Amino acid sequence: MNLQAINPALGASNGDRPIGVFDSGMGGLSVLAALRAELPHEDFVYFADTAYAPYGERGDAYVIERSLAVAEHLVREHRVKALVVACNTATTAAIHLLRAAHPALPIVGLEPGLKPAVAASRTGHIAVMATRGTLASAKYAALRTAVAGTADVRPVPCDGLVKAIEGFDTAGIAALCQRYMQEAGPFGEGAADVDTVVLGCTHYPLVIDVLRKHAPATLRFIDTGLPVAQHTRRLLAAAGQLAGDDVGNGTLRLESSGQVAALEAAAARWLGPSTASTATVS
Numbered sequence: 001m002n003l004q005a006i007n008p009a010l011g012a013s014n015g016d017r018p019i020g021v022f023d024s025g026m027g028g029l030s031v032l033a034a035l036r037a038e039l040p041h042e043d044f045v046y047f048a049d050t051a052y053a054p055y056g057e058r059g060d061a062y063v064i065e066r067s068l069a070v071a072e073h074l075v076r077e078h079r080v081k082a083l084v085v086a087c088n089t090a091t092t093a094a095i096h097l098l099r100a101a102h103p104a105l106p107i108v109g110l111e112p113g114l115k116p117a118v119a120a121s122r123t124g125h126i127a128v129m130a131t132r133g134t135l136a137s138a139k140y141a142a143l144r145t146a147v148a149g150t151a152d153v154r155p156v157p158c159d160g161l162v163k164a165i166e167g168f169d170t171a172g173i174a175a176l177c178q179r180y181m182q183e184a185g186p187f188g189e190g191a192a193d194v195d196t197v198v199l200g201c202t203h204y205p206l207v208i209d210v211l212r213k214h215a216p217a218t219l220r221f222i223d224t225g226l227p228v229a230q231h232t233r234r235l236l237a238a239a240g241q242l243a244g245d246d247v248g249n250g251t252l253r254l255e256s257s258g259q260v261a262a263l264e265a266a267a268a269r270w271l272g273p274s275t276a277s278t279a280t281v282s
Contacts, residue, residue, distance in 0.1 A: 021047070024089070029267065045078045045255065072101075129156045154184065
């Protein structure tokens, strides 16, 4: 994959303008990978707000302030034609305010995939692995209410797992994945067993291979990267803003409020070898 900086001209058409994607850190790279697979001709700007991470263990006011600031930066500096909030916590706390602040901008958020998990489950027992902030949010409570009576839903707050993933802490990732998978189980196909696990944080798909080590082959994992990418395509198509398929592969600019080296390493690890152009944004 060839990752290069983009610098959209002020006179660029809507189809030529980039799509903005942001997360508190590197977890949104899992969503970015799905977006680039679904929309290979589009340009992207990915912003990792690592200097202010993690969002999932902060209060709503903090998350709202940072989400509005990052969105304003992407709109002002890059004139993004759409914004993907690649963070469950930021979606639950701030997406309504982002849409109010930028009413003409298509904004796509994430939410834990409870509804598809309930539809996929045969036993009626599912677990939701997420940050404490997501599990305590009003949006998550509304999702729980929507599936009430159709499934037993077991919340599993995964404190520390985002930090371990961000820090490439192999030992910490292994220990925390084992711990939280034990809390999510028991797994199986029996009447009282959990057979479906919702990955309610964008970081968690990045360590899916580690999570699978503690699960039977029949266990289903639900994440929202592909549905988000498909929904983004639909919104852009409806607005007549899709990039033409005659422009070749899209480009990508990586930005961070924290250590650029960490973002470069994460992109190389989870997006494949690349020559990435990155920038620190204070």
